[in-house]
Amino acid sequence: MSDDTTRLFIGLVGVLLTASVVAGVLSWRSPKPLRSTLDNLNARIKAWWIMVAGISFAFLFGTGGVILLFAFVSFAALREYVTLTNTRHADRWTLLGMFLIINPVQYYLIWIDWYGLYSIFIPVYCFLAMPALTAMRGDTSRFLERVSEQQWGIMLSVYCISHVPALVTLPIPGNEGRGLLLIAFLIATVQGSDVLQYVFGKLLGRHKVAPSISPSKTWEGLIGGIACASLMGAGLYWLTPFSPLEAGALAALSCVMGFFGGLVASAIKRDRGVKDWGHMIEGHGGMLDRADSLVFAAPVFFHIVRYAWT
Amino acid sequence: MRGGASLLQIASGSLLAVLARAVTGVRPIWAGSAPNGRQRIYFANHASHGDFILVSTCLTPFERSRTAAVAGADYWGSGRVRQFISRRLLRTVLVERNWVERTADPMQVMLDALDTGQSLIFFPEGTRNMTEEPLLRFRSGLYNLAAARPDVELVPCWIENMSRVLPKGALLPIPLLCRVVFGESVMLNEGEDRKIFLDRARQALLALAPQKDGNSR
Structure with missing residues (x-):
């Protein structure tokens, strides 16, 4: 297990380093003051460093650490939600x-x-x-x-x-002691899909999915992001008890659910006249702005894995 | 560095700030009056005992240590527990609101505090607002302070949501997100009428409240 954990960690740091370097070069070459998109991108990448550090820290403490981490995520999400009701x-x-x-x-x-x-x-x-x-x-x-x-x-x-x-x-035969890696797989694909949808949307986005709910969700972003994230999920199959094909299919399903989560969260925010759920994570908004996709993806992923693999 | 506060007051002030952040995630919005080290009177809307905690949580540690909340002596000066809280644990300036029975002039008490270099958190409505109105009429205190100490900055602070977190009579706070919006300071003009100034200050505070359609800044 420790080998796979190390590989995952090095991979994540590599991705973040690449993102930081690309954003740094972009910021350095573009006229000052920076456009708000670029400003926001820098803030987001910085927040990602902190979030990855926080999640890694929780993983160090094993199951208890991860449970405490998500109890805190739930607390923060609930607080943001109730504030708007x-x-x-x-x-x-x-x-x-x-x-x-x-x-x-x-x-x-x-x-x-x-x-x-x-x-x-x-x-x-x-x-x-x-x-x-x-x-x-x-x-x-x-x-x-x-x-x-x-x-x-x-x-x-x-x-x-x-x-x-x-x-x-989940008591998956042959996966004993690797439950945390399954969590890492779900978080990485769903959050990766969010990032990729954002990137594809910014680069190619033309046709809006639901213009009355969110101006930033486009078909180009949705398809490009989910396709890419599913491939990434298939590539991460070594974290899971699944075959590459199964991992890709589960990743695709999770990403689609994650998209619906974001859509529903946007509809609630639109109804209440706010742009973000809160201000906890700089550049991202609140905890729910970051967790909305996991909210929809996690229970479905959980029950499908439970049904088919245990 | 301590600005005249006792160590116990500094410790309990920091502890309350940690607690307030844990429960409300409070964040200051500096809309025209970023911290500048000048002596200030923060005047705010008032609907909850937690109000002054939120304002002081938003201040820098130094400013917090020299800032006292103006509170009613009839409430905070009665009973041992409340006296301990208001005199030892927290930094407060207690004023007697009932002017028939009072022994000390509230204006003088507040001016004395200002003259020792303290900043004040002041609720110009005079009491907690339990009505549906967003803000009650201001009492004269703010005008008198402004006239007597023109060098002190008067900073309006709109406290959002605290009345939902800890309404009157509640013991446990409900975790909800709060913000404190600090607006541009208000100055008393030369020869300005009391009523006109109070109305202007009240409008300056009301202007910081979120609009009804829920838009945040």
Whole structure:
């Protein structure tokens, strides 16, 4: 395992170094002050260095480190999400419960590897308990709206994201002790697809996919990015228990899901009149701006792998 | 470097800043009044006990150590726990709001604090705003301070979302993103009428609030 981890790490650093050098040359040769695209590109690459460092650091601590990392990602995502929703005084206990009880319990259940409960804890028990608690407080104004927003928030930010570290618990025959690499495979392909879609969109983008939702999502970016990222996923098959073909197909599926995640997140932001979810990651916006694709990709990837490989 | 604050006050101020960042991810938006080292009165909208923590979290460590919050003595000076918090743990200037029973002139208390070089966090509405209105009418305090100490900068600070994080009567904060927008400083013009100045200052603060359609700067 350590050999593959080292290879992956060296590969990542190589990609980031290349990106930094290319962006550095571009910045050096273009007229000052820099265009905002280039400024943003530099900020994004810098943030990528920090994110890769953070993820690598968590991986050093094994499963526990990765679970803690994603519990934090969920916390930050939920905080950004709830900030944009309608909250009333009567929602306080439900909201506090989402942050202080549901999020820690969900990740604890993954830590103790209790699949039977972590897969239904939120969609069954919290789904029913949260509106009950809200109703007990008696405030019916916009009740349906408030309750639905809470459900959505907990599903997107906690339930879906928690399926990334849950990959480590999958008992895939012949893959013992390599669960973290499966996580690395998913993150690398989905985030790689985001970056490649951005690059292809900037270079070739002409035809918008959904002009009323996002001006930056184009068919050229979508097809080029997903095709490239799927090839990359096939090339990363050595991280996984899959054959190159299987790895490519799973990568393609994850990237398509990731695209839908970004699209839905954009629709929510557009509805609420904001450009970014927050300001946590410079150049990228908030945590959800970076994690929206993983939100949609992780549960589907998890269940397909679970169905077909265990 | 300590600006007259005790070590305990500096420590608890830093701790509160760490906590405030963990819960609210608060970020200052400097819209015309970047930190410049001058003595200042930060005047802000007020709906939560957490308000002054957010403003002081946004300041540089030095500015934070010399900045005191102006608070009501009737609330923060009563009871042992509150007294310990307001006098020992935090840096506050307690003023008596009830002017029938008061023993010290609030203006004099605040001017004394300014004269020792402190910056102040001041809530010109006089109390926490529990109405649907974004901002109440300003009391005269801000005008009196501006007239008495014209060298001190008056910086409007719009505090966003804190009333949702920690509303009146709540013990535990809900984690939500907050921002504090620091606007251009307001100056009292030569011979300017009290009401006109207060209205101008109020408009300067209101102008920093996000628009209703939710657009952020």
